[in-house]
Amino acid sequence: MIDLAQLKDQITNKLSGITSLIDLEETKSYFLGKKGLITVAFKNLGSVEASERKLQASELNIIKNDLIDRLNNLQNEYETKQINSNLNSEKLDITLPSKKIIKGKIHPVSQVIDELTSIFSEIGFSVAEGPDIENEYNNFTALNTPEHHPARDMHDTFYLDKNKKTLLRTHTSPVQIRTMLKNKPPIKIIVPGRTYRCDSDMTHTPMFHQLEGLYVDKNINMGDLKGCLEYFLKNFFEDNKLKMRLRPSHFPFTEPSAEVDISYKIENEKIVVGEGDKWLEVLGCGMVHPNVLKNVKIDSSKFQGYAFGVGIDRLAMLKYGITDLRSFFEGDIRWLDHYGFDSNDVPTNYRGLSK
Numbered sequence: 492m493i494d495l496a497q498l499k500d501q502i503t504n505k506l507s508g509i510t511s512l513i514d515l516e517e518t519k520s521y522f523l524g525k526k527g528l529i530t531v532a533f534k535n536l537g538s539v540e541a542s543e544r545k546l547q548a549s550e551l552n553i554i555k556n557d558l559i560d561r562l563n564n565l566q567n568e569y570e571t572k573q574i575n576s577n578l579n580s581e582k583l584d585i586t587l588p589s590k591k592i593i594k595g596k597i598h599p600v601s602q603v604i605d606e607l608t609s610i611f612s613e614i615g616f617s618v619a620e621g622p623d624i625e626n627e628y629n630n631f632t633a634l635n636t637p638e639h640h641p642a643r644d645m646h647d648t649f650y651l652d653k654n655k656k657t658l659l660r661t662h663t664s665p666v667q668i669r670t671m672l673k674n675k676p677p678i679k680i681i682v683p684g685r686t687y688r689c690d691s692d693m694t695h696t697p698m699f700h701q702l703e704g705l706y707v708d709k710n711i712n713m714g715d716l717k718g719c720l721e722y723f724l725k726n727f728f729e730d731n732k733l734k735m736r737l738r739p740s741h742f743p744f745t746e747p748s749a750e751v752d753i754s755y756k757i758e759n760e761k762i763v764v765g766e767g768d769k770w771l772e773v774l775g776c777g778m779v780h781p782n783v784l785k786n787v788k789i790d791s792s793k794f795q796g797y798a799f800g801v802g803i804d805r806l807a808m809l810k811y812g813i814t815d816l817r818s819f820f821e822g823d824i825r826w827l828d829h830y831g832f833d834s835n836d837v838p839t840n841y842r843g844l845s846k
């Protein structure tokens with residue numbers, strides 16, 4: 492015989508002692524686990540007298556179901572309590588002031604490089620690069636500027652060794668040599684990059700930026716060069732009326748050579764590029780000298796090319812009205828905040844010219 496009354500008392504006692512979900516689990520297994528009292532009682536039914544067995548079984552079932560109900564209720568109760576206490580302790584204070592999102596700005600030099608890349612890519616130029624540390628041969632000799640040539644002195648070169656064999660490139664032109672040694676014509680590249688000269692004032696810094704252009708193919712002439720530069724300058728300054736002129740000049744690596752001026756006027760003590768009757772020099776250019784082609788093993792009776800070099804920082808100063816070049820490289824965050832560009836201005840800032 493199983494003492495059902497005693498079992499009921501035990502259940503009541505145990506249930507009243509529950510204070511947590513852990514107690515609850517323990518009580519559950521105490522009665523209903525593998526060796527739990529109710530489980531064992533069911534097993535023992537076999538030894539109960541047949542006449543009593545049915546009644547006992549049904550009573551046991553009632554007790555068991557009642558216990559399961561009460562345990563479930565208690566479980567719900569404790570889980571709700573737990574959720575409420577979590578909600579209280581993890582409360583979000585939505586009245587707290589928000590944290591400011593500080594967005595970086597694009598440096599005007601990077602902005603202008605993006606604009607130039609976009610403008611030149613539209614007429615088939617791709618971007619090439621070369622190292623800042625160059626050898627004397629690529630920077631001068633291969634560019635038809637032999638030793639003792641006066642142009643070498645004009646460059647105020649930073650040499651990196653006593654023998655003057657390694658240097659910080661004084662212009663982006665050595666990338667012409669590197670590219671022509673590696674590739675066969677047609678070659679159509681622009682080369683944006685850092686360049687170095689020992690010089691410093693309002694409009695010069697020891698490190699500055701240039702953009703080189705080179706187009707080598709069959710039947711390239713000075714007219715192609717002029718058309719390309721006109722397209723570039725009008726689009727860059729976003730002014731279809733911009734005037735430009737080529738002035739004869741000299742560079743060792745081009746023949747003939749020219750310097751390019753663009754029109755401007757002074758308005759409210761500021762330079763405004765475009766209309767106007769004054770001239771401002773912006774770049775050097777010319778037809779690639781046959782000696783340069785010879786140095787890179789390109790047959791100058793079959794191929795010709797034009798080249799140009801322009802100061803990127805100077806373009807940025809002119810377009811965006813920045814007067815002191817040195818401020819570009821001082822790393823002052825307030826300056827960048829003022830003159831910098833939002834990241835979504837790149838490259839959509841360049842919208843092209845209306846025809």
Ligand code: DAH
Nearest residue numbers: 662745775776777798799800
């Ligand atoms: N490398 C020249 C300089 O730094 C600029 C230049 C002039 C580049 C004429 C060229 C060119 O490619 O054809 O002053």
